[in-house]
Amino acid sequence: MALVPVAVVGPLQIELGEYELEEPEGRLVERSRAPDEVFVPLANTEGGLSISVSRGARAAQESGGFRTYVLADRVTRASAFLFESTAEAAAFARWIEQQLDEMRSWLESEPMSGLSKHAKLRELETHVVGPMCHVMYAYTTGDAVGMNMITRNSYALDQGFVTERAPVKPRRALLEGNMGGDKKPSHRYFERGGHGKTVIAECTLAEDAVRRVLKTTVADLLDLAFVGTHGAVASGMQSVAFTPPSAIAALFIATGQDVGMVGTSSMAHGTAHRVDGGLHATIRLPGLEVATIGGGTTLPSPRSWLRLMDCEGPGKVYRLAQVVAAATLALEISASAAMATAGSENFYKAHLERGGLR
Amino acid sequence: MALVPVAVVGPLQIELGEYELEEPEGRLVERSRAPDEVFVPLANTEGGLSISVSRGARAAQESGGFRTYVLADRVTRASAFLFESTAEAAAFARWIEQQLDEMRSWLESEPMSGLSKHAKLRELETHVVGPMCHVMYAYTTGDAVGMNMITRNSYALDQGFVTERAPVKPRRALLEGNMGGDKKPSHRYFERGGHGKTVIAECTLAEDAVRRVLKTTVADLLDLAFVGTHGAVASGMQSVAFTPPSAIAALFIATGQDVGMVGTSSMAHGTAHRVDGGLHATIRLPGLEVATIGGGTTLPSPRSWLRLMDCEGPGKVYRLAQVVAAATLALEISASAAMATAGSENFYKAHLERGGLR
Amino acid sequence: MALVPVAVVGPLQIELGEYELEEPEGRLVERSRAPDEVFVPLANTEGGLSISVSRGARAAQESGGFRTYVLADRVTRASAFLFESTAEAAAFARWIEQQLDEMRSWLESEPMSGLSKHAKLRELETHVVGPMCHVMYAYTTGDAVGMNMITRNSYALDQGFVTERAPVKPRRALLEGNMGGDKKPSHRYFERGGHGKTVIAECTLAEDAVRRVLKTTVADLLDLAFVGTHGAVASGMQSVAFTPPSAIAALFIATGQDVGMVGTSSMAHGTAHRVDGGLHATIRLPGLEVATIGGGTTLPSPRSWLRLMDCEGPGKVYRLAQVVAAATLALEISASAAMATAGSENFYKAHLERGGLR
């Protein structure tokens, strides 16, 4: 057994959305919004992490709290079909792009055993390069991350539907040809989502909270945003952010998420700009891969931590995604503030005293 | 407490290098090479992961084993200095680029309390954009990851050396301006390293082992490599690989590494090509951030798992980096083989039967 | 006046497709395919360029010629709307995503003067980040590149449709917020197209032609492809290719295309793999921005060069795109062959003798 200590932090004040998927395209619709207060469990061995998330949460609370939005929900498996020529691959692409409705019906007809009803095919996109046609099957998977179920359904599509019916037979069918984005950060999924929930947390920090709680100023934070954004661009980061993986890893371990997905789930696009009376700050996580059922979430300890956040079991995954986003923004705010002080003195002190990254 | 079950897998047969740092530039020198057999602990909740790493290890063993190399060792903190104009930033850059030797002496003179002797400044690079000069301080940090110690030393440099001596005074000094690559994958660190160990594992799979152990053929694996490499390019991945984060996360949790660094540590550049009698396969991890001392490695459970691999304590970090790289390649080999079979049938079956990703 | 000498090269033997746009979505449909022989004009001051394109064309001709495919046709203008909050931006996105049909009707109703009938709105995509909603308007523009016309129509949409009807009023509307891909290479447009024609040229080089015409071997070319593909990945290139811009610039100058679009039009994803009897080679140009009417194509000299290729005037733009792709592949083949010879001797000799890049 590996053991990681868990600290509970909060409460985070969050205005959360309630979401539903429209059938059959799987577009997310916001049904309502409501405020809540949530305590979050952080599994980590850094002293400073919890203190920093707390501080960010407090600054937000004194500024009206966080607001969170789920923009999209998808999980992608990208099969690849190899042909003798581009001619064949292009003809195949034209054909398969017309099969979405048919595929949905076929999957629902239970043509094979082992298929998942929870993995619903929502979109299909092709990419022809050389003699290959990559096919991105995009699903929704309920409250699970769903890599397992979409793998089974995609295999069924490839073997039972595509290779049976395609007017041009592929020389080879591969269940995944590496455009699917599983666990590896890529621009495709940074921009568009397609691996988990696309979620944004925002907060308008009041000038006073910045000064009293965060010990810095709006002007300082703006200078940091200017430097940090251009630093991210200069280094070719598929993110603009300071330290999302610290918060996300801590929440993932505590709640039994797949830690192999910390990298993709932590791709982040943050913004900051001055508004009347303070600073508007946001973070966009394009592919947050969280679950409230299945996998590691079924173990007792994760289950209890999910329960603490009222995120246990079916129907809770969008709530969990929003809580993770809010906690991530809380850490961004506090870490940025530590960095933005003159010479980043507070960031340094945190490292000196607490051995933490903030 | 968060609990994650740990499975022990192996042995992995590895020919490992012994490395030393040359003073003062910190260039790695290989002193010797020796074969070894290593059991590795994988903390995870997926049934299939251990089976898959085992299978890859067996295929390698029947083919002469893995060989591993550490190419470089660095950890970077990128301070940023903001000026009134590009003129000032450029003049500052010209000045600071000449200060490396002086900075080294200064740090050794113990000018401030709280500095780390283990974090040795090796290189310094500037990047001027707009009115900013980013300064990448690249250190080695012994057997620790060292973010903490390089933060303290960089703060000392910024506040005690740079702002004191610079002929052009910055309007603002930030300890980190986001070019430093901490926890966020970026092209800079994918290509060049600079966050942890740059390590390569290789293996020449014998045709027979591919057939008997991996249940596939060299031709199948080559087709997969062709499709997977172009799929990675098409989706803008800063990697060419299938599933490094699964292996790396499992080893990181077991051995008390910083799980927030799974994303950067899993950036990977894999290759595969046909050679006489089989397939040559490699994986390059440009920024593997592992430690054998400090942080989570000091807890009893991580310590015992490190001991199992003979990677506990001082002087063992290059060994640990190589073992992680070999285990990652073992998983790549097995997962690729499952995917390369006709229609990726074996990959599908693994998901159906074991709920695993391989 | 700037003068650039033009050389005529060929003939290129090409099997070309005939394409039409389906209304109203603007999906490309291939109506027929037919072989042709085409001479191409190359405006350049390098001696070696024409010789190299010729040689590649001859190798292809002895191998059955080139085959070309147009996969997609789009030009994008990405307006951006700035709001007080992400809440507003997200609500706006949900609204505007439903307006595509309505916008099409509105544009056709001639609500403002100066609109273009040739720029037809095909798709609309949103991207919410921070308090912004970027809106990618994707058009087809007939035989023109059409930046001008889509700018006018997008302005009309922003000012006459969106800001009038949106349930949430933006604080600011910008005609282009830099996601539109105009003249600047980006991953979005490398992967998906959206700026010009997405076109692939392919060729199966016969072993004999490789030896006699290209003075190299299939094995040599495969080694080069292996090295060159991984070199592209390692350097973070949004391309896998050797020298497309040389061919594309020469054709652009000769035919009066916008030379500012050479960079985006030269993004290229090439592949090469062994097939029975030879080597299959392709190049994919995701965003080739060519026109047969308007802009510089109306001048006498460009017009005559377009006529030489039977690409002058309306109805010829897909033909032109395919000819450019074939010429680009001809150069890739020849330059690669020069590089693939032992020690790249032939590439070197070309530089020594002719001052050319091949």
Add this chain to the structure above:
Amino acid sequence: MALVPVAVVGPLQIELGEYELEEPEGRLVERSRAPDEVFVPLANTEGGLSISVSRGARAAQESGGFRTYVLADRVTRASAFLFESTAEAAAFARWIEQQLDEMRSWLESEPMSGLSKHAKLRELETHVVGPMCHVMYAYTTGDAVGMNMITRNSYALDQGFVTERAPVKPRRALLEGNMGGDKKPSHRYFERGGHGKTVIAECTLAEDAVRRVLKTTVADLLDLAFVGTHGAVASGMQSVAFTPPSAIAALFIATGQDVGMVGTSSMAHGTAHRVDGGLHATIRLPGLEVATIGGGTTLPSPRSWLRLMDCEGPGKVYRLAQVVAAATLALEISASAAMATAGSENFYKAHLERGGLR
């Protein structure tokens, strides 16, 4: 012959630096700075381009003019050596990294005919991946772009020096393995330079000039910078800029530069932020590939246009690079201003009236 009309625009008021290369490392040293007024020739068929560059130049002039800096000068040829194993490639890398001084002496000893004295080897960097070792030879090449001469010298190094002396013989030597950055934009060269001059132009726009000449406000321009920077990040652009290729293509055609290099030369990283009394704006061109001798610059028309700018012949290449950067910033300023007005009305009008992109 291809003919392109040329317009002369200006004067641009620029404070330019005088630079020299330090021997033998080739570091640039600024010797002095002096103001000048320069007229620039723009070869293009867009009515709006000249008007827009003029307007930007006038706004700069009323604000104290442009200031330009050359930060670095390099041209790279990246040979690749293929081995039987990573072991060999890594051993080779360790060896070749120590050969820089020896190589310089060897090249100076005229070991082969056809070598160029103007191409001076300055740096050498290796990149080991799989069984390959890429070797980036970085040169300076005087007033020429120098692809030709560095190709010859690199071939000599590969064949006469490396394969003779290397303790581990490569299975294959390729003159270029695609890490060299020739004509294809990549992150490596966007960040670090290495293909031409790294040059920055800056300007502090006075509030009054923004209002009177540019017809917009500093606040408007800041909002545009905010949106445009995040739009660039979202779309995976290896640039943050609006329309550098328009200016650079026009100057390249007029002055006989290699138009195939417009894409790489136009990679740009722009910044804008508020300062007392106005807006500080910069553009960084990391790899501007210009020449004042050789290639197309020797033709009469380019020569006369170079003369107009006092950039003809030897000793003028840094001046030319700075003038191009200033003209590029002039266009950025004016195009941005047109876009930043309410609803981007002025940008639209430019398209409506003049068929221009500004």
